[in-house]
Amino acid sequence: MMARSIAMTIEQVAVRFGGLVAISDMSFTVGEGEIVSLIGPNGAGKTTAFNVMTGFLTPSAGRVTYQGITLTGLKPHEIADLGLIRTFQRTSVFPNDTVYDNLLIGLHRQGRVRLLDAILGLPGARASERRLRQRASELIEWVGLERLAHDAAGSLSYGEQRLVGVALALAAEPSMLLLDEPVSGMNASETHRFVELIRSIRDRGITILLVEHDMPMVMTVSDRIVVLNYGRIIAGGTPDEIRNNAAVIEAYLGHGAARA
């Protein structure tokens, strides 16, 4: 595999909630422009890992660096300002706003103008507003939701809400995107379209870290897969390597199936 420059480094991260160990010792890297998937049975610590990377949780030990900057101690919105943007499993939209307004909110980082300029309606603020509206329309078109642009996001189907969530994240102009189970609740054709979408996001030069349960989808889209179980990494490699890894099969079929 070609050597890439490293976008994100996770070094010996541990998260404990009281006596419960959510992540015991996690280290891996994500290369610039790579699609890496983080998989594992339920409760393996995948979402916890996301929360650490995006500043919603402070790790008990270890550190995460993004493009050379240590993220520990930064607030979520400060991490977002570094271009590290995530989506959420459940609450992926602003439910009472239209899809279009959702994207305008998501464009926050692009729309910062001085408050006084906005209140007085100065030309600079107006031009910025026009740019945002243009950009929101482009994003809606890009995820294919033009038809629903003026519907309340909360009234959309679950799969459509996931798309809005991704469009929202893209509105924030990420350099790296963390997707938390983006295709859960989507049917096969929606999932297929979503895979295309992820590829086109990567083609824009955006690094992607994916948490997902849909194995066929993960196998198709990933450059590399990291497998978590009980808070520790049990395997890492290309989709082919993971498919044939004994520890992974054990975790999913042996132990995982018995628990399910």
Next chain:
Amino acid sequence: MRIVVTILAVAALASVPLWLRDPYLLNALITTGIFVIGAMSLNLLLGFTGQLSLGHIAFFGIGAYVSALTSLGFDVGLPGGFRLVHAPWPPIMGFVLAILVAGLCGYFVGLLSFRVRGAYFVIVTISFAEVVRLVALNWVELTQGPLALTNIPSVALPLPGLSELTLRTKMQNYYLVLVVALIAYLLIARLVHSHFGRAMRGLMENETLAVSVGIDVTKTLTIAAVISAAIAGAAGSLYAHYIRIIDPEVFAFINTVTMVIMVISGGKGSLAGPVVGGMIFGLLPVALRPVMAPEAQWIAYGGVLMAILFVLPRGIVPSLAQRFGRRGSRTPVLAPVALTETGAKELA
């Protein structure tokens, strides 16, 4: 359509003193207008950020006292034998200072409480109002305590090329309040439709998601609190110079409750809501006075509020807007997993 309604409403309000000569009714309209400005400022926080300030009258009262003291002057002793002496300034300076000082108080209250928010913000604001009331009551040397500050001068507008115009008549004060209310309305409208307003709305609907796209919670809420407090301070200043006497009772909890009722009944989160709610509940006592004893008035007051919320649960303006317009948009339905449980579940 909307702009036509707004222009008609403003024209109607501007015409009132031309045909309404009854000083009692005009007086009721002026004080109602002042409270509507207060309600609009409360709505900026309650309706657009979801934070309930139950001590909002503190900013109003601070505006009133700052403005009164600026225009009356004072001479108070400070610890260490110093004396702070202030000669009277024109009321217009009081108005400006009222806005600045109230805004500054909003900044500190916001900074203190927005790290925790929710119920904590409610409690901090209640306590703040109570502390300010006690200061106004007990710092007699400055505020005259329960004896009240009296003889507060009327607002005088320096006119270019002419001498000062002192606003003594009801009609003049009516137009002053109307102009300030319009400015406050436009300011809030611009604000909530700007990029900043979208950040507030995002935070209210789904804070976790808002933060993840780069919205700074503490900064956004603090700015909203400062602007809200400053507008309330402006209303307080108008009150002081119109009534011309203020005592610590201005800080009474019931005054905050009145503003909350105005916002909730009119429709929180809608620009016109506090205006409509404020007009109803500001003028209701006037309408009830000839027909009811004061005690019965309060019962009727409560009855009207309950009737409004029963028929139009989201408040008058949003409910009517939904009923008579905005067709074609599907109403929001919550997704299978309750979307309201934003933070806790997602992060669990």
